[in-house]
Amino acid sequence: MPGKKIDIFDTTLRDGEQVPGCKLNTKEKIELAIALEDLGVDIIEAGFPVSSPGDFNSVREITKVIKKATVAGLSRAVQKDIEVAADALKYAVRPRIHTGIGTSDFHIKSKFNSNREDILKRAIQCVKWAKNFVDDVEFYAEDAGRTDNDYLARVVEAVIAAGATVVNIPDTTGYCLPHQYGEKIAYLVNNVPNIDKATISCHCHNDLGLATANSIAGVIAGAGQIECTINGLGERAGNTSLEEVVMVMKQHHSLGLYTNIKTEKLNPMSRLVSDTMRMPVQPNKAIVGSNAFAHSSGIHQDGFLKDSQTYEIITPEEVGADGSKIVLTARSGRSALAHRFQKLGYQYTRNDVDVLYQEFLQVADRKKEVEDDDLHEMAKQYKQHTVEV
Numbered sequence: 371m372p373g374k375k376i377d378i379f380d381t382t383l384r385d386g387e388q389v390p391g392c393k394l395n396t397k398e399k400i401e402l403a404i405a406l407e408d409l410g411v412d413i414i415e416a417g418f419p420v421s422s423p424g425d426f427n428s429v430r431e432i433t434k435v436i437k438k439a440t441v442a443g444l445s446r447a448v449q450k451d452i453e454v455a456a457d458a459l460k461y462a463v464r465p466r467i468h469t470g471i472g473t474s475d476f477h478i479k480s481k482f483n484s485n486r487e488d489i490l491k492r493a494i495q496c497v498k499w500a501k502n503f504v505d506d507v508e509f510y511a512e513d514a515g516r517t518d519n520d521y522l523a524r525v526v527e528a529v530i531a532a533g534a535t536v537v538n539i540p541d542t543t544g545y546c547l548p549h550q551y552g553e554k555i556a557y558l559v560n561n562v563p564n565i566d567k568a569t570i571s572c573h574c575h576n577d578l579g580l581a582t583a584n585s586i587a588g589v590i591a592g593a594g595q596i597e598c599t600i601n602g603l604g605e606r607a608g609n610t611s612l613e614e615v616v617m618v619m620k621q622h623h624s625l626g627l628y629t630n631i632k633t634e635k636l637n638p639m640s641r642l643v644s645d646t647m648r649m650p651v652q653p654n655k656a657i658v659g660s661n662a663f664a665h666s667s668g669i670h671q672d673g674f675l676k677d678s679q680t681y682e683i684i685t686p687e688e689v690g691a692d693g694s695k696i697v698l699t700a701r702s703g704r705s706a707l708a709h710r711f712q713k714l715g716y717q718y719t720r721n722d723v724d725v726l727y728q729e730f731l732q733v734a735d736r737k738k739e740v741e742d743d744d745l746h747e748m749a750k751q752y753k754q755h756t757v758e759v
């Protein structure tokens with residue numbers, strides 16, 4: 371595979387599970403973790419062990435069944451959190467402690483009533499503490515999106531010196547524009563002397579609908595890991611959607627970036643998460659929405675029927691979707707109607723279709739979507755009418 375491998379860190383079971391109504395029990399979390407490993411994710415963030423005994427147990431049980439992927443547990447920059455995370459991860463083949471602290475002035479002043487120097491010390495201490503338990507320690511600089519770049523670079527340099535293997539640069543509030551987030555990552559690449567000793571990770575939220583664009587800007591600028599969730603689930607407006615970033619990198623070869631995700635499993639994975647979390651996917655969601663491969667307007671249907679690539683940049687098979695759909699509505703044209711009649715076994719001439727199309731429009735104006743049964747009925751009426759004539 372040419373180019374640079376980007377690690378996929380899935381946080382559906384942690385940031386995704388924080389969505390109101392999406393809470394999972396241990397059995398459900400294990401089922402999803404197995405499916406995520408099967409999908410090819412590199413890191414599964416299994417939970418936040420100190421948050422509840424149930425979540426501790428879920429992380430512990432997940433580590434017993436996951437053999438290839440790294441299993442991460444979240445913690446704050448608090449000794450007890452880190453110890454509990456280490457305990458939950460003790461059976462993991464590849465354990466990672468994900469610890470960190472807020473670094474923006476909003477967090478430093480309002481949340482911690484502290485100052486930059488103290489936060490820097492706490493950042494170093496938490497990484498050093500986590501290193502007592504595992505080799506693989508990821509540090510997150512919460513609200514890095516709104517953190518001053520000079521200070522962020524100092525924090526990143528210090529935590530790498532303390533042993534962090536991955537430095538997570540979250541745009542926690544989804545505030546950054548893609549070029550700003552990309553510049554932030556480039557700033558770290560160019561100004562942190564020991565940056566080659568760690569992987570930079572992008573963790574973007576979707577408050578302005580820019581999470582996917584920001585994560586892609588981040589990897590273009592030199593990050594090596596993207597944190598994301600299935601169906602873009604996550605706090606508030608959600609996280610970067612796994613299926614979107616993976617397909618952006620797959621479609622745009624010129625980026626020279628690839629992942630190990632088995633893309634044909636994306637739609638089944640999306641359905642599994644949606645069913646298990648009882649959280650429907652919006653129909654127009656990229657890659658996994660029910661309309662992602664549906665063509666409804668006459669102009670599009672005509673072009674698609676002549677050559678699918680006219681209106682599809684991804685094939686449904688490539689992402690495990692059911693297939694392309696031609697939906698018959700009042701906006702559909704004659705070619706789509708003729709195509710559907712043909713599929714239903716009717717052999718009509720152009721003139722027949724012209725006549726039937728007028729009747730079709732009457733039905734379509736009354737209904738949201740014209741179904742096969744409506745077409746059979748039209749065909750029956752048409753036959754009677756032509757026989758009588």
Ligand code: KIV
Nearest residue numbers: 385510512513540542
């Ligand atoms: O959005 C965020 O900053 C987070 C961190 C805990 C990684 O989820």
Ligand code: ZN
Nearest residue numbers: 385542573605
């Ligand atoms: Zn987050």
